[in-house]
Amino acid sequence: MNILFFGDVVGKAGRQFLARRLGPLRREHGADLVVVNGENAAAGAGITPAVTQELLRLGVDVVTLGNHAWDRRDIQTYIDSEPRLLRPLNLPAGTPGFGSAVVNTAAGRAAVVCLHGRVFFPFHPDDPFRVVQSEVERLREITPVIVVDFHGEATSEKAALGYFLDGKVSAVVGTHTHVQTADERILPGGTAYITDVGMCGPQHSVIGMDVEQALQRFLTQLPVRLEVARGPAVLSAVVITVDPGTGKALGIRRILEHEQPDDPDNSD
Amino acid sequence: MNILFFGDVVGKAGRQFLARRLGPLRREHGADLVVVNGENAAAGAGITPAVTQELLRLGVDVVTLGNHAWDRRDIQTYIDSEPRLLRPLNLPAGTPGFGSAVVNTAAGRAAVVCLHGRVFFPFHPDDPFRVVQSEVERLREITPVIVVDFHGEATSEKAALGYFLDGKVSAVVGTHTHVQTADERILPGGTAYITDVGMCGPQHSVIGMDVEQALQRFLTQLPVRLEVARGPAVLSAVVITVDPGTGKALGIRRILEHEQPDDPDNSD
Amino acid sequence: MNILFFGDVVGKAGRQFLARRLGPLRREHGADLVVVNGENAAAGAGITPAVTQELLRLGVDVVTLGNHAWDRRDIQTYIDSEPRLLRPLNLPAGTPGFGSAVVNTAAGRAAVVCLHGRVFFPFHPDDPFRVVQSEVERLREITPVIVVDFHGEATSEKAALGYFLDGKVSAVVGTHTHVQTADERILPGGTAYITDVGMCGPQHSVIGMDVEQALQRFLTQLPVRLEVARGPAVLSAVVITVDPGTGKALGIRRILEHEQPDDPDNSD
């Protein structure tokens, strides 16, 4: 089974480049499952019901979120109605929405888990290690193919979680930093791992946002408003090949595509 | 001018693999200047006078540090005597040691700056943007070839600093996360940039440290002691080509080498 | 000279109780100078030009701010026109507004400084120790009577700053935590000190905000909106007596008044 996982989609620029490239990449890699982190899909901060549907219509199977999950208020009521939109699993009991999903793909069943780190965040998810452990036990009753989106800041926490789940899930794919790391590999127990898959958003930017505004924020320490940057986008993904019988990863490959400036569709 | 920049060297494992590969890589890339971040060179935490000298004897021109600069107490008195060992420039006035160095290479003069980020750190460096700005102005009187090691956690702060210095320095090379990023590029103004060059240390590890100990720390939240992991190392670097007349970067290439398990020298 | 310093005023509830009590307290204590921290005066978050004027019309001489200084956007343009409204002194060079003020009181000149801590804040003021040191040197050319509002979270940073300025200023009054501390005293060098003066806002509240909303925020980790709580207010202040010739503090006394529930003016 081939799994195509796209990192944090930032704004319209990210969505448009994704829309154009998703079909060709799916065909090229024979993807059976497509996962997209959508926490920045709506103007760089959060996601709306309309944007969720837009992503799903492209052929995305599961949309994951992160610390920006609740940036748009209407998502709190909507999320219970859309099992393909995942908020982090390890939020307090009673949180609206779902933290994992099972998808019937042409190559068999696959589960996706959205998980959140605790290091350096100003809010307090539950222990990701213990919460994901029992969820993985539950999901393995259904399918051995399990992909975990681990949304975190600290490379140490992400690596530790990768090793913690090694041999128990098919892949641990880091998100949140918006910068792709070059450490994709298969861990000893057969779990594909990358610290961060990177983003789908404007190339010439500070993690997707306007360079000048981001700079002003650092220089002035004022609450400068940040808008999604303009110009051609980058698309960051990994394609993971999994043995559907055992759930072991057979391969992980990074994808990093740069939109060309004169691309006719870049009309953002 | 070719500049070879190695990321955070972790422990003996990192030092040994670096010792073996530095000569061949220097020759292969025709390196005129070699920079190594040594903040984890002594058993994973800090650096000692002896380890500093060991690195310099390998042919390293400048050793940079970061948040672990002062982990070993004797470094505070030693650092004033070794101008090739740099602590972050933007520490409070009166801090021992040097924050930049000028090296006479075969291809001309080059300056190296060690700079520290503020986001997510529990200590308080001065504003890296303003401090580096005036230092760069000063150094440009001496040479246009300036390499900045920006030791930081947040990808946003690192990207912003890259754009801030774009066109004013030859390269901004991120360190600290111990994971190489895949976003090396030349910014519009001619500055080579990478968010993090990655580490030189044990492959099978949590950012260089023992996997089981790191996991226990996350799982128990106890002050579990962390030791450098055992086994073959990874070596992370970038090679940057700079026009010595203008200081503009002409290219930046990532290097990522994996020590083989049966390598005879891996006797750690 | 008698100085009356009121802690963070929270919303209309805080403003109304202050309005009612300021005159009587001023007379009772023979106050020559009245300082109010107004960072939460506008609906609990930030301050507006209108609320600033409302406070000044009450007879407040200087309004100080803190981490909420910029919560209301129009304050950035307004603040340059009102020298009696102080934002923290140790913000980056170029920040709008003033960080200190000199007031001509009936008992002589007095200076007020607004200063911000760095520990536990997600933004990055400049080093408060060095910045306040040179400002105090400058102000002492004008008057020995200097009151510093130190807006900080960590008790260690606040105590350290108190000792740092001991003998150089008349008083260091902590703000920000909204809870009055019982450690008011004269330090050995003659500086009056209190870790936190406390707030002027609703009693039955979580630091001024609605109890149920605050609890929901902790329990759900969702971005629950916080409104100023209802009901009778508390008023927290200190009165400091200073020798106007030397600037030495002669006394510091805490004031903590509770509005009665059946108070006719409590119509919020």
Next chain:
Amino acid sequence: MNILFFGDVVGKAGRQFLARRLGPLRREHGADLVVVNGENAAAGAGITPAVTQELLRLGVDVVTLGNHAWDRRDIQTYIDSEPRLLRPLNLPAGTPGFGSAVVNTAAGRAAVVCLHGRVFFPFHPDDPFRVVQSEVERLREITPVIVVDFHGEATSEKAALGYFLDGKVSAVVGTHTHVQTADERILPGGTAYITDVGMCGPQHSVIGMDVEQALQRFLTQLPVRLEVARGPAVLSAVVITVDPGTGKALGIRRILEHEQPDDPDNSD
């Protein structure tokens, strides 16, 4: 039932003043239960088995801890053998030691809970709200008299927890900041509350530690070693009167005593 609760004891200075005053205060207030936070009792950082026994021999019934619980390594093995020494309840499952204790006093049974906050700490306890809720339910089967030591930094988290437990426990006593707050009161449901009881340690200090060393740490940002300050101590406590039949608090009073410089026993 009268409960005497002393805040964080800092070093020998704190222990000695406590030793001298515990008996007289116990008699004066007719205390049936004595609780002491001992997280800084051993030279300012952590506690040892010997220091634990020293405190218990003074007549302390329960010693609570906080973020410094594990500063001394031998405590991890010792703590399982001493049910009167409490580490925070909301540490990960499997943590050594106990998070609560039940004491048979002359006035009936009383339970003590040690709980830890999450805001601003660099480690990750479990959710204090949910964890304490189920523990309180369990303890109320045994006794309605329950005292919670809430070790936290942020005043908002402490106040929220107070209201959360209001009517369910006899008292919520904050610790950790080492500065006594002046907000002691009985909450509407009958729970005694104070944001922080303050410390028992050297008066002339930065939260118990040497002023000059603490200042150097802030000024240099170097890892300056902190030692317990010298000189006369302060003793901070609350005495809480509880109806042993209902567990409702009838009163809470702050105690703040200053050791005299010429006190013969101050031989530290």
